[in-house]
Amino acid sequence: MSELIVNKLRAAGCVFAEDEAKLLISAARTAAELEEMVNRRIAGLPLEHILGWAEFCGLRIAVDAGVFVPRQRTEFLVRQAIALARSGAVVVDLCSGSGALGAVLAANFERIELHAVDIDPDAVRCALKNVSMAGGHVYVGDLYEPLPATLRNSVDILVANAPYVPTESIRLLPPEARIYEGPVALNGGKDGLDIIRRVADEAALWLVPGGHLLVETSERQVPLTVEIFSRNGLTPRVATDQELEATIVIGTRT
Structure with a gap:
């Protein structure tokens, strides 16, 4: 399952496909939810909007849909x-x-x-x-x-x-x-x-x-x-x- 997701994400242009796959798998509560989340990511939605949070300076920051995602820089x-x-x-x-x-x-x-x-x-x-x-x-x-x-x-x-x-x-x-x-x-x-x-x-x-x-x-x-x-x-x-x-x-x- 994880390898399939990694391949899908990589084909969609996700540079950190393996890391993203791990996060999506850990966040999904059901197989159906995981499939939906992966499809949303493939469609181009920011990973942080799908997860509902972003890691920033070691904290998990809530990030709602449409809200600016804090950048690492x-x-x-x-x-x-x-x-x-x-x-x-x-x-x-x-x-x-x-x-x-x-x-x-x-x-x-x-x-x-x-x-x-x-x-x-x-x-x-x-x-x-x-x-x-x-x-x-x-x-x-x-x-x-x-x-x-x-x-x-x-x-x-x-x-x-x-x-x-x-x-x-x-x-x-x-x-x-x-x-x-x-x-x-x-x-x-x-x-x-x-x-x-x-x-x-x-x-x-x-x-x-x-x-x-x-x-x-x-x-x-x-x-x-x-x-x-x-x-x-x-x-x-x-x-x-x-x-x-x-x-x-x-x-x-x-």
């Missing part, structure tokens, strides 16, 4: 945020999607005050499963708009895995992302930096002096991202991980 952003945070920190996860970033940060500290925001109601419902378990608060709305005003000048760590794919490049994404994840989680506008601009524009109003904003971006977008941060009172620093092909910009409120 984003683990680099989280590790950098953990290095800058401390117990008792106030953390805001903007464009939170499933709430994966905030959930991991909360798991690494005895106590943090966590707030997560997303504009997509489906993502917020998913984030509630992950962030509420960590004692965090989840809001639906546009960036900073739904956050309590009491958080102004109080945030120590602001993470924003904002969409940064240029609009014209979305058609080049793998079908798993292009078809099955919400466009609002991918589309960064003409140059890919529209949302990052808006995040940086207000960051200094919410961060404590010395607080940090961390965003993921592409290597090509780094010079403009650095300029955006500098223009908004943030001292920028670029960090990269070649193995994960990850690039982030960290801005510190001066």
